[in-house]
Every structure is written in C-alpha cells, then in structure tokens.
Amino acid sequence: MAVCTLYTTTTPSSLQSSSSPCSSTTRHLAFNQRQQVIFYSTTTRRTRSWSSSSTISCSAAAAEKTIVIGLAADSGCGKSTFMRRLTSVFGGAAEPPKGGNPDSNTLISDTTTVICLDDYHSLDRAGRKKEGVTALDPRANNFDLMYEQVRALKDGVPVEKPIYNHVSGLLDPPELIHPPKILVIEGLHPMYDSRVRDLLDFSIYLDISNEVKFAWKIQRDMAERGHSLESIKASIEARKPDFDAYIDPQKQYADAVIEVLPTQLIPGDNEGKVLRVRLIMKEGVKYFSPVYLFDEGSTISWIPCGRKLTCSYPGIKFNYGPDAYFSNEVSVLEMDGQFDRLDELIYVESHLSNISTKFYGEVTQQMLKHSDFPGSNNGTGLFQTIVGLKIRDLFEQIVAERAGAPAEAARV
Ligand SMILES: Nc1ncnc2c1ncn2[C@@H]1O[C@H](COP(=O)(O)OP(=O)(O)OP(=O)(O)O)[C@@H](O)[C@H]1O
Numbered sequence: 001m002a003v004c005t006l007y008t009t010t011t012p013s014s015l016q017s018s019s020s021p022c023s024s025t026t027r028h029l030a031f032n033q034r035q036q037v038i039f040y041s042t043t044t045r046r047t048r049s050w051s052s053s054s055t056i057s058c059s060a061a062a063a064e065k066t067i068v069i070g071l072a073a074d075s076g077c078g079k080s081t082f083m084r085r086l087t088s089v090f091g092g093a094a095e096p097p098k099g100g101n102p103d104s105n106t107l108i109s110d111t112t113t114v115i116c117l118d119d120y121h122s123l124d125r126a127g128r129k130k131e132g133v134t135a136l137d138p139r140a141n142n143f144d145l146m147y148e149q150v151r152a153l154k155d156g157v158p159v160e161k162p163i164y165n166h167v168s169g170l171l172d173p174p175e176l177i178h179p180p181k182i183l184v185i186e187g188l189h190p191m192y193d194s195r196v197r198d199l200l201d202f203s204i205y206l207d208i209s210n211e212v213k214f215a216w217k218i219q220r221d222m223a224e225r226g227h228s229l230e231s232i233k234a235s236i237e238a239r240k241p242d243f244d245a246y247i248d249p250q251k252q253y254a255d256a257v258i259e260v261l262p263t264q265l266i267p268g269d270n271e272g273k274v275l276r277v278r279l280i281m282k283e284g285v286k287y288f289s290p291v292y293l294f295d296e297g298s299t300i301s302w303i304p305c306g307r308k309l310t311c312s313y314p315g316i317k318f319n320y321g322p323d324a325y326f327s328n329e330v331s332v333l334e335m336d337g338q339f340d341r342l343d344e345l346i347y348v349e350s351h352l353s354n355i356s357t358k359f360y361g362e363v364t365q366q367m368l369k370h371s372d373f374p375g376s377n378n379g380t381g382l383f384q385t386i387v388g389l390k391i392r393d394l395f396e397q398i399v400a401e402r403a404g405a406p407a408e409a410a411r412v
Pocket residue numbers: 073074075076077078079080081082216217219220374375376380381
C-alpha cells in the first residue's frame with residue numbers, strides 16, 4: 001500500500017462531506033493498489049490556506065512500518081551528541097528538512113528521522129511564564145498530538161508536526177514529516193505518556209547525575225553561551241522539582257539506561273571531568289541481548305591498564321554483572337576512568353561480546369571517527385556507540401523478521 005499526502009484547496013468531491021476548506025485538519029490519504037482512498041486524518045493546530053490546485057506526494061518508505069526509538073533526558077545531557085553517534089552508525093549525514101524552517105529541530109538522514117519532542121510544547125515561552133509552569137511540566141506539552149503523530153508515522157502516514165522555535169521561544173508553523181525507516185523521538189518526555197510509550201520499539205534514558213549535569217552546564221552555558229554561574233545554578237534549581245516529578249521517573253521504563261556519575265577512582269572528586277558510566281540493560285527485551293564482558297551472567301571486575309592499554313592517573317576500571325533495576329532483571333556494564341589513546345580501545349572492544357558489530361573493531365572505528373564529540377574518551381561515548389550498534393541490530397532483526405528471513409548481519 002502506498003501512503004500519500006494530499007495538499008489541496010479543492011476538497012475532492014468524495015470527501016466533501018468530511019472536509020472543509022476552513023477546517024484545521026490536514027488530510028492524509030492512503031491509497032491501496034486500486035487507488036481507492038483509505039481515509040486518515042491528523043488534526044493540526046494551524047489552519048491551512050487553500051488554493052485551487054492539488055498535489056499528491058507519495059512516500060516510498062511508507063510501505064514499511066516505521067521503527068520507533070525513544071530517547072529521554074533532561075536538557076543539556078547529551079541527547080544531540082548521542083543522536084549524532086546513532087545516525088553515524090547508519091551512515092550518511094543527518095540534516096534539517098531541506099528548504100524548511102532554519103530553526104527546525106528535526107534531523108533527517110537516509111535511514112533515520114530524529115524529532116525533538118520540544119516541538120510538542122503546547123505553551124510557548126511567554127505562555128509558560130504567564131502560567132507559571134516549566135517546559136518539563138506535562139501541562140506545557142500536548143501529549144494527545146504527540147501520540148497521534150507518532151502513531152501515524154509508525155503506521156506509515158506523514159504528519160504535519162509543529163515546531164517549537166528555541167530561538168524565538170514561539171510555536172512556528174508546522175513542518176511535513178514523512179515516515180522514515182527509523183523514527184527517533186528525543187526529548188524530555190518520550191516515555192511519560194503510556195500511549196506514546198507503548199509505541200516505542202526500544203527506549204533509552206540518559207541519566208546524568210546532578211554533579212555531572214552541573215559541570216556540563218557550566219562548561220556549555222558559561223563558556224559557550226556567556227551565562228553566569230549564578231544563573232546556571234538558579235536554572236538547575238528551578239527545574240529540579242519538575243525534573244524529579246516528570247522526567248526522572250521515566251527511567252524505570254527504559255530498555256537501556258546510560259547512567260553518568262562522578263568517578264570513584266579519585267576520592268572526593270567533584271570536578272566532573274573523570275566519569276563513572278554505567279550501561280544498564282534490561283533482560284528479556286525482544287531483539288535486544290545485553291552486552292557482556294568476558295562471560296555472560298558472571299560478575300567481573302577488570303582493570304585493563306598495562307601492556308595493552310595506556311592509562312594515566314587515575315586509570316580505568318570496568319565492572320560487569322547481573323543486577324536489579326526498578327524490580328527488573330538487568331545486566332550492568334560499568335566503566336570508570338578515561339582512555340588516553342583511542343586507537344587502543346580495540347583491546348577493550350575485543351573483550352566485550354554481543355556488541356552487534358559487523359566487523360572486528362567497528363566500535364573503535366566509530367569512536368575514532370568522532371573523537372571530537374564530547375565523551376569520546378570515556379564510557380559515555382563508548383556506551384552511546386554500543387547502544388547505536390544495538391539499535392541497528394534491532395532494526396535489522398525486525399526488518400528480517402518481517403521479510404520472513406533471518407538477519408544477514410554477522411554479529412560479533
Ligand atoms: N559525554 C559527554 N561528556 C562531556 N560533556 C558532555 C557529554 N555530553 C554532553 N556534554 C556536554 O553537554 C553539552 C550538551 O550536549 P548535547 O547538546 O548533546 O545535549 P542535549 O541534551 O542535546 O542538549 P539540549 O537539549 O539542551 O539541546 C555539550 O555541549 C557538552 O558540553
């Protein structure tokens with residue numbers, strides 16, 4: 001079945017009864033092979049202007065069901081960096097929609113489309129100020145529309161998604177989003193609403209501890225955006241109650257959590273430069289088998305520093321083992337410390353199993369390719385890369401299953 005979007009002023013006669021040129025409904029029409037119209041509609045918050053011509057654009061990718069990935073984290077916690085690592089695993093560059101709003105938050109590559117859930121803010125900056133709510137408060141977000149549109153995309157139907165403009169703080173006119181092979185919904189609330197949560201094929205939560213969040217915020221907002229230390233502290237404090245109430249609890253639903261904590265290798269460290277990073281992987285998730293170190297299910301503590309891995313102070317330590325997380329059975333892989341030489345990462349990679357690489361050294365290659373990304377010398381970059389490879393593997397398994405054949409990818 002081809003799925004097409006109809007942009008028209010002249011309402012087709014067959015739809016006259018259900019359509020009005022003044023309505024705020026964008027009509028998405030699905031055609032079956034005999035060109036009969038299967039009606040589908042998505043309500044948008046904008047009234048379309050109607051002219052005399054009609055254009056029908058068909059999306060080739062829509063014949064396949066879109067796989068939906070959710071990535072949750074607070075602002076400034078590395079979502080964009082993770083997205084760049086993920087899209088790189090699939091190849092090709094991710095860019096904003098061509099010819100669209102220059103302030104669009106969407107990133108499109110051949111395989112993936114990343115949409116930012118800030119686009120579902122129902123209140124703009126002034127509106128939030130007036131109502132006295134933060135962007136983290138569910139009352140500032142339109143979960144009905146989020147659900148409708150993610151469901152439509154999953155079903156292969158294009159949508160007109162609103163845009164929240166981070167520059168102006170206003171809600172801009174919507175942009176057309178076609179169903180991709182992989183849709184990533186990233187932002188504050190991908191797992192907050194149970195209807196949206198149920199649409200996710202895989203979910204990730206970036207759990208950055210307060211100490212580290214503060215260090216990153218200072219680094220970015222002070223150094224790059226000219227904010228004062230006091231204003232950064234005040235902004236973190238102001239967000240905290242809503243963060244604790246609405247964002248943090250989502251981690252219980254995530255299939256994988258990347259937890260970022262201060263190092264334990266330097267007693268009393270509060271600089272936030274050396275990090276202890278934990279990859280918490282839920283057991284029993286379809287199409288996802290946790291990564292392991294040396295021997296699956298055992299408990300391992302490993303210091304790889306020595307002849308094959310150069311480490312300066314305070315060194316590197318890995319831990320791996322089974323655990324429980326919000327009453328779920330999980331496997332946890334932990335790395336504390338940072339790499340001195342990324343090319344030597346191959347030594348660590350060769351001791352990890354189930355990493356879903358297509359060739360020996362793929363993790364190291366990805367890390368070297370993006371050595372300028374934040375976190376490339378520590379567990380954040382390593383685990384984000386591995387989760388990217390696991391998502392590719394999950395995607396290939398689902399596609400292969402739909403085609404009725406086992407996945408071809410040789411997995412290490
Ligand atoms: N792994 C990391 N190690 C060190 N610093 C990091 C890491 N990830 C992110 N940062 C810091 O946090 C900043 C924000 O990262 P990024 O833009 O990826 O986050 P984000 O969640 O997309 O932010 P926002 O939602 O505000 O756009 C970076 O500029 C960097 O200073």
